[in-house]
Structure formats: C-alpha cells, structure tokens
C-alpha cells in the first residue's frame with residue numbers, strides 16, 4: 382500500500398521546530414514561527430485569559446457537542462471585533478461567523494465552500510505570501526497564481542503592478558488579501574490604497590478573501606479592521622478568516638473564525654446552511670475550551686479592556702524590539718541600512734537575507750529564520766537580540 386509514498390518536504394515554518402529542538406547550542410534563538418514571546422522568553426498566558434479560565438472553572442459545564450457553527454457568544458464577539466457596532470450591516474443580517482480551528486481552519490472551510498461555488502475560479506495570493514496560502518487553496522483544488530506585491534528595492538508595496546495585475550484577473554477570481562500586518566513582509570497597504578483595491582474588486586467582480594490573523598498587532602483592534610469595514614461598506618460579498626492565536630496567545634487552542642458578508646439576510650441563511658455542510662464533513666463541529674475563553678473575555682467589558690491593554694503591551698514591545706534590533710545591527714557592524722525594520726508592521730521583518738545567508742545564520746549561529754529571510758521580531762528580547770544582530774551582521 383505505502384511502497385510508492387514519497388517523503389514530503391518539511392513544512393517551511395513549523396518544520397523549523399524540529400531542527401531547533403535538536404540544536405544543543407544554549408544560545409539558540411528561534412525566530413522562525415510567528416509566536417509572541419515575552420521579554421523573559423516565554424509564551425504569555427494573558428491575565429484576561431487567566432481570569433476567564435477561573436470563571437469557567439468555577440461554573441463547570443459538561444462537554445456536549447457544539448452546534449456545527451460553534452458557540453453563539455463567540456461568533457457574536459467575532460462580529461463585534463470585525464464589523465464594530467456602527468455599521469448598519471450587522472443589523473441587516475448581511476453577515477455570519479463560524480468558529481473554526483484557527484485561521485487556517487477558516488481558510489480551509491472557506492476554500493472548500495468556494496470550490497463548490499466557483500469550481501473553475503483562479504485564486505490569487507500576494508507575491509510573497511504566507512507559505513500555507515498556496516498549499517491550502519491548491520489542496521482545495523484551485524489553481525493558485527501570485528499577484529505582484531512586495532518591492533524589494535523600496536521595501537514597500539509595488540502598488541502600480543498589484544493594481545494592474547488584479548485589474549486583469551478574470552471575473553470571479555478569488556483574491557486573498559492580508560488585512561493587516563502582511564505575512565511575511567510587514568508591508569501593508571495605505572487606507573487610500575485599500576479603497577482602490579475595493580474599487581477594483583467591485584469593477585472587476587472579484588471575490589475578496591481577507592486573512593486577518595494579526596488584528597491588534599499594527600495599530601489596534603479598531604484601526605486594524607479598516608479593510609474589513611471598507612469592503613463591508615462597499616456592498617460586496619466577501620470572506621474573512623480571522624484568528625485569536627496571536628492576539629489572545631491561545632495558539633494551541635485553535636481559535637479562529639470564518640466570516641462571510643453577503644447581500645441580504647435571506648442569502649446569509651442559505652450560505653450558512655452550505656458552510657455548515659462543509660464543516661460537518663471536515664471536522665463535524667468545533668471544540669469548546671478556547672472559544673469559551675474568548676467569548677468570556679469579549680462579552681465582559683472589564684475583561685475586554687484588560688485584554689486590549691495586554692494586546693497593546695505586546696504591540697509596544699514588538700515596536701521596541703524593532704528599534705533595538707536596528708541599533709544592535711549598527712553596533713554589530715552590519716554593512717547595510719536596516720531602518721526599514723522600524724517601518725514594517727506586525728510580528729515579522731522581511732530582512733532581505735538570502736536562503737544561503739539564512740542557512741548560515743542557522744548553521745553557524747543557531748539563529749533560526751524562515752528560508753525567505755523572514756524573522757519573527759516578536760520572539761526577540763534584550764537577552765537574545767545581540768546574538769541575533771551579530772549573527773546577521775556576520776552572514777551579510
């Protein structure tokens with residue numbers, strides 16, 4: 382049965398854990414996977430999460446199956462974060478959210494549903510994009526192409542080429558957009574550019590699929606939801622995959638959501654019924670614990686404020702690490718201008734290091750990064766930053 386099975390390549394991001402764990406260097410640093418670590422080098426257990434868990438334990442509940450779409454209070458919380466109360470849309474029943482297994486689960490459910498709806502559509506992802514985007518949509522049976530995005534000379538977005546490419550896409554193409562904190566480059570569209578992208582999607586009848594895995598890591602929950610609001614106000618139908626892995630530091634709980642925005646309440650009811658079928662045949666229904674924590678926090682004003690405060694602390698610490706990394710790179714004698722690291726947004730910096738330089742960084746300095754040159758700035762602290770800066774300076 383298995384004699385013809387070939388060895389699959391290691392996952393470019395999660396696969397780094399294996400080599401990192403086997404490395405005996407006591408000063409090793411893992412900047413590969415997108416995980417936030419504290420100054421003490423620990424994954425935080427947020428105060429708001431701890432309080433919520435205590436509340437849940439004080440009132441223990443049996444674990445029956447959840448509805449296919451997940452916990453209603455959780456899905457309502459997701460809607461509040463995405464659409465905010467001012468938009469008329471939520472009241473008009475134009476949207477629905479589903480609790481999914483992380484942001485990846487949301488993308489997978491959305492992709493499977495779209496395959497039934499638009500089997501011949503092309504999917505366009507940014508060049509470059511999160512490694513899993515291509516694999517996910519190809520896995521769902523789509524042809525995946527790249528639209529121009531990052532310009533290594535300006536270290537920003539090549540918006541002229543991006544617009545030209547999207548404008549030439551056939552109607553009904555699915556356009557995957559990073560709503561904020563672009564992964565891997567940290568280069569985001571400006572509000573004015575978002576408005577232009579919305580207009581292109583309207584005029585060319587494209588299907589937007591927003592990936593919002595880092596809401597709160599650029600400027601704040603509300604600010605980072607701009608793209609979602611613009612698409613909502615435009616009247617387009619679209620998808621959003623969102624995640625609480627990073628913003629709640631609940632990576633292992635797999636708490637994400639798929640949200641859809643439709644044309645009407647009646648349409649929403651039909652779409653919901655079909656997406657429930659997709660979920661049922663993928664994993665039946667979602668798990669209870671992580672989403673109960675998130676729902677508890679989002680539906681309690683004091684806890685929600687506490688969480689937003691903690692999110693701000695994470696965001697500010699990442700910004701401080703960006704500043705410090707630039708200083709330390711200079712001090713280490715790096716023969717290159719790294720000021721751009723301060724401008725990039727979110728957890729990552731696209732350093733411009735080549736695959737060969739990353740290999741040397743790993744093999745000679747035990748500093749782990751993704752082969753594309755992406756490093757997770759959120760894993761830096763004042764103790765490991767010199768090792769990282771000196772390693773980078775040495776391989777340049």
Ligand code: LMR
Pocket residue numbers: 394395413414415416511513564
């Ligand atoms: C990342 O890009 O490192 C994260 O989104 C984790 C993952 O699943 O790849």
